Amino acid sequence: MRYVEEFRDPTKARALLKAIARSAETLGASRAAPIRIMEICGGHTHSIFRYGLDKLVHEGIEFIHGPGCPVCVLPRSRVDEAVALAERPGVIFTTFGDAMRVPGTSRSLLQAKAQGADVRTVYSPLDALELARRHPDREVIFFGLGFETTTPSTALSVQQAASEGLTNFSVFVNHITVPPPLKALLEDPHMLLDGFVGPGHVSMVIGTHPYDFIARDYGKPLVVAGFEPLDLLQSVLMVLKQIRDGRAEIENQYARVVPEHGNPVSLAAIEAVYEPRPSFEWRGLGEIDASGLRMREAFRAFDAEARFQVGYGAPQGRAQVPDPEGCACGQVMTGRMKPTACPQFGRGCTPDTPLGALMVSSEGACAAYWTYGGARVAAE
Amino acid sequence: MCLGIPGQIIAISDPARQMGLAEISGVRREVSLAPVADRPLDRLVGEWVLIHVGFAMAVIDAAEAAATLEALRELGEAQEALDQMAEGDRALAASPAPAEGAA
Ligand code: SF4
Numbered sequence: 001m002r003y004v005e006e007f008r009d010p011t012k013a014r015a016l017l018k019a020i021a022r023s024a025e026t027l028g029a030s031r032a033a034p035i036r037i038m039e040i041c042g043g044h045t046h047s048i049f050r051y052g053l054d055k056l057v058h059e060g061i062e063f064i065h066g067p068g069c070p071v072c073v074l075p076r077s078r079v080d081e082a083v084a085l086a087e088r089p090g091v092i093f094t095t096f097g098d099a100m101r102v103p104g105t106s107r108s109l110l111q112a113k114a115q116g117a118d119v120r121t122v123y124s125p126l127d128a129l130e131l132a133r134r135h136p137d138r139e140v141i142f143f144g145l146g147f148e149t150t151t152p153s154t155a156l157s158v159q160q161a162a163s164e165g166l167t168n169f170s171v172f173v174n175h176i177t178v179p180p181p182l183k184a185l186l187e188d189p190h191m192l193l194d195g196f197v198g199p200g201h202v203s204m205v206i207g208t209h210p211y212d213f214i215a216r217d218y219g220k221p222l223v224v225a226g227f228e229p230l231d232l233l234q235s236v237l238m239v240l241k242q243i244r245d246g247r248a249e250i251e252n253q254y255a256r257v258v259p260e261h262g263n264p265v266s267l268a269a270i271e272a273v274y275e276p277r278p279s280f281e282w283r284g285l286g287e288i289d290a291s292g293l294r295m296r297e298a299f300r301a302f303d304a305e306a307r308f309q310v311g312y313g314a315p316q317g318r319a320q321v322p323d324p325e326g327c328a329c330g331q332v333m334t335g336r337m338k339p340t341a342c343p344q345f346g347r348g349c350t351p352d353t354p355l356g357a358l359m360v361s362s363e364g365a366c367a368a369y370w371t372y373g374g375a376r377v378a379a380e
Numbered sequence: 381m382c383l384g385i386p387g388q389i390i391a392i393s394d395p396a397r398q399m400g401l402a403e404i405s406g407v408r409r410e411v412s413l414a415p416v417a418d419r420p421l422d423r424l425v426g427e428w429v430l431i432h433v434g435f436a437m438a439v440i441d442a443a444e445a446a447a448t449l450e451a452l453r454e455l456g457e458a459q460e461a462l463d464q465m466a467e468g469d470r471a472l473a474a475s476p477a478p479a480e481g482a483a
Contacts, residue, residue: 008450043383043457050455094471096433097464123461123468124434126412134475146433149384153433156414160397201384204430204438227383228451257430257438265415266437362460 007051007229016233021058023240029060036062036192037239038185038335040178041199042069042363043227049372051229061236064335067181067282068199069363070146070174071098072333072356075283077321078174079104081311085141085172085304086117092135094128095143097121102357105321109143125157125171132161132169141304144171148205151175151293152266155273158295158302170304172311173294176280178202179210180291185334186218193335195239196222197232200254205270207262208250215248226254273299277312283356284323284330324348329356332365339366346370384430384437385452385461386445387411392421400424402431405449405458409465411436 007013029035039045045065048054054063067073083104086093093109100110100121113119122128125142132140144154154171161169178199185191198211203224211222221242225235235253242249252258273295280292294312295303305313312318323329327344331337339345339358349355351370358364362371387404398414398421412435413424428445429436440448452458 008447046455046457047451097467120471120474121464121467122471123464124411126410126434127468127472130472131475134472149437150433152415152437153412153435156412156435201430201432201437204384227455228447256444257440263415263437265418269414362456 009230012230013233016230016237017056017058020061020233020237020240023237023244024058024060027060027240027244029058031059034060034062035194035240035243036064037195037197037236038064038066038193039197039232040066040068040182041202041227042072042361042365043201044197044199044225044232045069045365045368046363047227047229047232049368052372053229053232057233057236064193065332065365066185066196066335067333068147068178069333069358069361069365070150070176071102071361072329072358072364073176073282074099074102074145074174074357075281075321076103076105076323077281077319078311079108080106080319080321081305082109082143082172083107083112083117084310085308086112086119088139088308090137090139091118092131092138092140093117093119093143094122094131094140095119096123096145098361099143099145101354101360103354125154129157129161129166129169132166133164136168138168140169142169142171144173144175147176147178147199147202148270149199149201151274152205152263152269155266155269158273158299159269161302162299167301170302170307171295172304173274173292175274175293176282176291177276177293178206179213180288181282181285181334182214184285184288186214186220191334191336193220194243195220197235197239198222198224198250200224200226200231200258203252203254203258203262205263205266207260208252208258209261211250215250219248221248221251223251223253224258226257272296281318282330282333284328284333324355327355329358332358339369340373342366383452383455383457383461384432385458386428386440386448387431387436388428388445389413389424389426389436391425395421400436402429402436404431404465405462407462407465409434
């Protein structure tokens with residue numbers, strides 16, 4: 001139990017772990033027949049491993065890691081398109097640091113930069129906007145990544161650019177939405193999940209109602225959770241209680257930050273700037289209907305794909321790029337397979353020589369297993 | 381990039397653009413207050429907010445801010461966020477603003 005010592009409030013952690021164990025036993029959960037709870041968000045995956053929660057909870061609880069790491073879901077083709085944009089003459093390509101090392105077919109953005117492309121890591125799309133103001137003679141492109149938590153930031157930046165009349169700023173939009181992939185997972189007959197721990201910071205923007213369908217149509221409980229260890233344990237307990245009582249509801253454990261209806265300004269900005277794409281390609285999963293966003297007609301001038309005719313904006317269509325040989329990124333990303341079961345884990349694929357983004361990002365399941373689970377996994 | 385970091389708003393820097401100066405773990409940075417500007421901007425000074433990629437996304441209380449910051453430190457995410465801010469500042473410093481700019 002060495003991990004428990006690291007909690008700020010070990011007494012509370014112990015009490016929660018005990019209550020979880022009691023519920024698991026009441027429900028007859030065991031290692032052979034566990035209750036399977038998916039944590040959707042990569043931040044949660046990171047937290048679970050950092051604190052060893054997967055080992056601390058009753059053995060009848062299995063955490064299934066969900067598709068909630070926005071860098072991890074990018075297929076190689078998308079990275080290739082980013083590299084192609086970055087290598088255009090006159091372009092300053094700006095990105096969050098997370099995306100720099102994600103491998104494309106022949107190179108990552110970091111490698112493109114080493115070969116002379118002007119790629120800059122920024123903290124915020126506002127930094128990119130400022131670069132565009134300072135370089136009226138250059139095209140400044142921002143790599144728009146992330147779920148609903150970061151979508152408002154690019155939407156508001158584009159609105160700002162429009163109001164200033166900036167004509168050299170655009171976004172390579174890779175924003176995705178959480179509900180569609182969950183629906184795809186729930187539709188999969190091989191994917192047996194008993195409940196969900198939902199991403200708190202996404203719900204800070206969208207509220208709790210976009211998840212209603214999970215309880216209503218699929219009869220599964222979902223608890224929106226903060227990312228601190230006690231938040232996660234409490235949320236797991238809330239899921240178990242719902243199962244025990246035969247309820248399926250959307251509950252909010254993180255009400256101190258998450259308003260039921262989300263953030264109205266952010267939602268309005270998303271709605272004004274973006275619309276669902278007909279479909280969007282996910283690593284290992286292929287195209288999922290209406291799972292990604294693109295700019296509305298009124299903002300097309302700020303859409304890098306339309307502006308430079310790449311990706312979904314290319315008149316000849318997008319290039320199909322297969323996943324690397326033997327990689328199981330798609331399987332792992334959707335919780336169908338544990339990272340250690342991927343034939344490349346620790347062999348062809350390590351943090352120094354990543355094959356997939358799941359090994360690059362701190363929120364990726366493979367990196368989490370590697371960083372926190374390496375010794376443990378080897379011992380099992 | 382998905383986890384926000386708490387910061388305290390110490391001044392309104394550009395009311396027209398809804399920008400404010402935040403102190404984040406000892407580092408000062410300009411952030412957009414647009415998502416929490418459903419109240420008069422002046423009233424945000426002194427408040428704690430959760431900042432995601434340069435945008436104040438929610439007003440939180442001081443205790444929540446402290447707990448969140450500590451959890452982020454334990455996860456190594458606080459340092460990561462600060463590194464990313466520094467990286468962003470470097471990207472801008474490489475392109476100084478025209479003479480009158482306050483970079
Ligand atoms: S170990 Fe590497 S190749 Fe295998 S699933 Fe993880 S990131 Fe993909």
